[in-house]
Amino acid sequence: MLVVMKAQATAEEIQAVCDHIEVMGYRPHPMPGAQRTAIGITGNQGEVDRGNLEEMSGVAEVIRVSKAYKLASRDVKEEDTIIHFAGTDATIGGRNLAIVAGPCSIESREQAFAIAEKVAASGAQFFRGGAYKPRTSPYAFQGLGLDALRIMAEIRDTFGLRIITEALDNESLDLVAEWADVVQIGARNMQNFSLLKRAGRLRMPVLLKRGMSATLDEFLMAAEYIMSEGNYEVILCERGVRTFADHTRNTLDLSIVPAVQKHSHLPILVDPSHGTGKRDQVLPMARGAVAVGADGLMIEVHHQPEKALSDGPQSIYPEQFARMMDEIEQIAPIVHRELPRGIHVETAATKPHDSSIR
């Protein structure tokens, strides 16, 4: 259910409707738009009783949302969600392409800084690097953990790059939330509903990767899990799906981009590194992703991929990353985008968000 407020509704009227929804036993989700605010209602099993919502002051109309996902749906919020990073000009969603780059795993301070310097110089605004790695084998390198988080915090201080890294469970979620700017939930955890709900109690952006065999609806429902807890800053990310095809490690499904954009207001990035598993596929598929209209890219870059502790064969060299940036910069205007080169930090590089679990 969705309460659409009148354009001229006051903050008091909006608050009054929210309060009333709580009294009814549901949860209000105010979604401010360019024209007017809409208030999503969740917390119901089955049909919401409309009560006298329609008669309240400032209410334009009350609409049933037919999709299984509500808060993630364009029915509830027509404008694209744009995620801002306080103290900087960086955004995810909207006109600017967001470029996330870095190694699969943080292996050492030297390695991380060497790569960060390169990707910053080429104009990335976000740095990625695994601190906690979901590995198929219990005997494989599992990441440096907190040490990696500390290294990435230094990288933020040094280069201004905002940090995105994956959380695997409650413990790492709390730490990642404390140290990073965006918490990543990986493909294998896309339906770890407990972790999604906990991420939903954060008040900071969450990047949610599509599961290896997730349908569009399941993907948006996973986002809905996060949003239903009050965290509306969800970034989706396509990273390839499982099919019979064997020329790439996964089959990168670029058609999910326009499909998401039709049904949801959330931004969607594309990860051609995991999506193909092959270095020589990354540049062409990165171009393709921007051309179909993705809101940005997530790219594995390594200065010495042959020595990487994980995913070396899919990591591109810094020179390739620089070329990729040049190519997508040219494609950007064709899809009404811009590629901002780098990030401008306006204030002291302190971690701006509130990472406590609500």
Add this chain to the structure above:
Amino acid sequence: MLVVMKAQATAEEIQAVCDHIEVMGYRPHPMPGAQRTAIGITGNQGEVDRGNLEEMSGVAEVIRVSKAYKLASRDVKEEDTIIHFAGTDATIGGRNLAIVAGPCSIESREQAFAIAEKVAASGAQFFRGGAYKPRTSPYAFQGLGLDALRIMAEIRDTFGLRIITEALDNESLDLVAEWADVVQIGARNMQNFSLLKRAGRLRMPVLLKRGMSATLDEFLMAAEYIMSEGNYEVILCERGVRTFADHTRNTLDLSIVPAVQKHSHLPILVDPSHGTGKRDQVLPMARGAVAVGADGLMIEVHHQPEKALSDGPQSIYPEQFARMMDEIEQIAPIVHRELPRGIHVETAATKPHDSSIR
């Protein structure tokens, strides 16, 4: 790496080898077999240094295990793993077919008892019922939680049935471990490595469902995660995979049964209810599962499936369950199995295992 002890090796010799492995910085996993004990070694990154293991007293040979999974592999343990339930004659693995039956979700004490009585009467030894439900939508029925666990404990006391139910996260894992006999890890959590490791620190059986797009290797590696923490009582369960086919909800891949049995000593059940999503597919596919050699079945039964809060269309009626039991009883001897009807509780129905996390 695997240390194979001589047939006549003493308990002291085995202990000395284990101690030595720990001194080397690794973790020993003694696996007693019918003829002799083997000791798996984990905890290494890369190659294990053999040291002077081969010269130790009682050691027959030291073997490199080439598979990515070690403890789950038949190379490490040739005999089938049979899981016993203390104080009863119930087993999973080995000659007896293990039959797990019950509703998708525990909805009420009345519903649970009505179904438990029926499936016990038809000869099930295990009762399943969801207390914590992994639901695609955050707004769907999420299970009765602890109340459901309490109801199932009563069912154990009343009918002797051993209880299998799913844990979704740390909190529910601890509770399920406390109240149930087998902790289930669902398909969506098959690569929730943090949860797998925590389940590995239990000393009670874990039923691990195959992920929707998991390969055989990934499935066995997920089992390896549990085993690498010292919990060797892992039961695998095929429940259908994602394909293009649309006549069933998932495609039940019965060929995984002989494939698992070739490569691993772990028992494997088949769940034709989730595996097909259709009531009229359950009986034929249950027969098929037993005929290919599965160690047992996991079946959703509901006395009023049209009123079920979840998965009604795939739940069979108690009468169908009774017919299924008759049919598979006849197939069992052809694959050198027996179908024990019901469970015999030899001692007071107390929960026998130690559910504390090691």
Add this chain to the structure above:
Amino acid sequence: MLVVMKAQATAEEIQAVCDHIEVMGYRPHPMPGAQRTAIGITGNQGEVDRGNLEEMSGVAEVIRVSKAYKLASRDVKEEDTIIHFAGTDATIGGRNLAIVAGPCSIESREQAFAIAEKVAASGAQFFRGGAYKPRTSPYAFQGLGLDALRIMAEIRDTFGLRIITEALDNESLDLVAEWADVVQIGARNMQNFSLLKRAGRLRMPVLLKRGMSATLDEFLMAAEYIMSEGNYEVILCERGVRTFADHTRNTLDLSIVPAVQKHSHLPILVDPSHGTGKRDQVLPMARGAVAVGADGLMIEVHHQPEKALSDGPQSIYPEQFARMMDEIEQIAPIVHRELPRGIHVETAATKPHDSSIR
């Protein structure tokens, strides 16, 4: 559209309705049943005009068939289709399990006879052997062609086995129709609609294999292509589909068996040899196929599989075939089937059917 005749309708009344349907510009397909005859109507684009069909003598009712497939549907013919082989007691469909066995390719008279003798001794009623092989590579062995057909005709004369072999195109279809008892259309040709129509103009059984990524509807629509030309003796065959799973060459989808039997009256066999691509999977999956209710099996047997020119790794040894027959003989009564051992040829072994294209 379907015209259901009254139980007591005379042959003249049936003929009159068929004539009238032709006058209306459509094609009548009389389908005699145990109780009464139904007449399918095809040849229409869009809705059939009922005209005065309902008022004709002997007509019980006129029914719209809502499925895309008509003649293949149980709506049109409720009783299972049973295909008889004149002069013998062999059938496909109905109570008896039909067992088709033989090598992937006919390589020589000696090889074919050696295998035929063995499978006949174990009780197969049908012999399979490739004369024309659909090979992924143009440089691979393409089959002995007409020589292979002649060898198989000798096998029919010697052992009584009825012959099933694949046709790839018009030329081989005509030859196979002349020499064999059942024309096989392979998985790669399941949507070769031109070949299907030509097979539909034969008046002899056609075995249609499921395409590698065919849905149930597409599979039945392919059968409909054959039937729409007047050939109602279609035998379906599941042989595995393409998925991400890599422990078998294809994923054998046994759930298609009950799905076909629910929606269609056509018999369905299962081919676990192509369906798994692995020798040690053939016996378990053959048992599984019979247990789910398949009308029979198609099995690759080779006396020297290591020397086979094609598909050696999936061919079982004659001794394994004998064991398989023993196992499925025991499963058969549980699913209300019988396994007749061998074929009884009542009359001189001449090729009984009319292979001319209508």
Add this chain to the structure above:
Amino acid sequence: MLVVMKAQATAEEIQAVCDHIEVMGYRPHPMPGAQRTAIGITGNQGEVDRGNLEEMSGVAEVIRVSKAYKLASRDVKEEDTIIHFAGTDATIGGRNLAIVAGPCSIESREQAFAIAEKVAASGAQFFRGGAYKPRTSPYAFQGLGLDALRIMAEIRDTFGLRIITEALDNESLDLVAEWADVVQIGARNMQNFSLLKRAGRLRMPVLLKRGMSATLDEFLMAAEYIMSEGNYEVILCERGVRTFADHTRNTLDLSIVPAVQKHSHLPILVDPSHGTGKRDQVLPMARGAVAVGADGLMIEVHHQPEKALSDGPQSIYPEQFARMMDEIEQIAPIVHRELPRGIHVETAATKPHDSSIR
């Protein structure tokens, strides 16, 4: 096997090597390159005996080709294959993007001309329109056949557009070869090896669509079937594959484009219309295809898609096609391509190639 001739080898030396290969019992396939000619050898079962080829005059070296596909491989021909259309400046492959546009089916002269005029005005060089339609149902519209071919020949005369249309079987192949400029083999016939070989005996371009579940190797092997008969003008076309994903009709696998270009010299187009089955996906995926580096596009355009006899929901409007052309024209230079607008016919618009079967 591949014989690489010296750069300065004469035509006589090349001919002498070809003759010698024939004497050896194999088939020579001379492949002229920018620097030097290579001669592929096929017709062997197993290893080719090198004989004294290496000692022949003009021979630089003799190389074993390890891939299953030989003539389609870049090992045999390093330069991209560019297909020219005599009497025009149109090409497929090379620097120019080739744009094929038109309706799914030719429905009438008026419809075809209305669409052709529009797509020609927007700069397409090729016109597509189904004359013979592979329809899942035998009761669906099957195409206008020869009448459609005649209409398209008129379109060639009127607008200069070269004609691409699908052949389903021998009969339609002969007719399409006679009337069209490019013979299309559809996805369902990608492994109709008999049809492939017959298309290989033509001396005119063949457009080969990827099968719904074809791997890269199978796709290139299907091209090899055509090439092994001496027809080297093969154009590949990606049109989506079968997966579990349900937000598009098929999953368009753009990663096949760089994969083909790495392993083969053949040009590859992308068909986002069939590849997605949704009108609002066509433009973004067309942009994506050009950005990943495809050699061109195949697009369904209809002036009244809501009235189309087939595939209306995936056909775009002429205005959308015009916008698409503008967009990809801007992307082209980024991937070192050009979009020529329209086709220049230099000589009288007669059908230039020899359509007789060799």
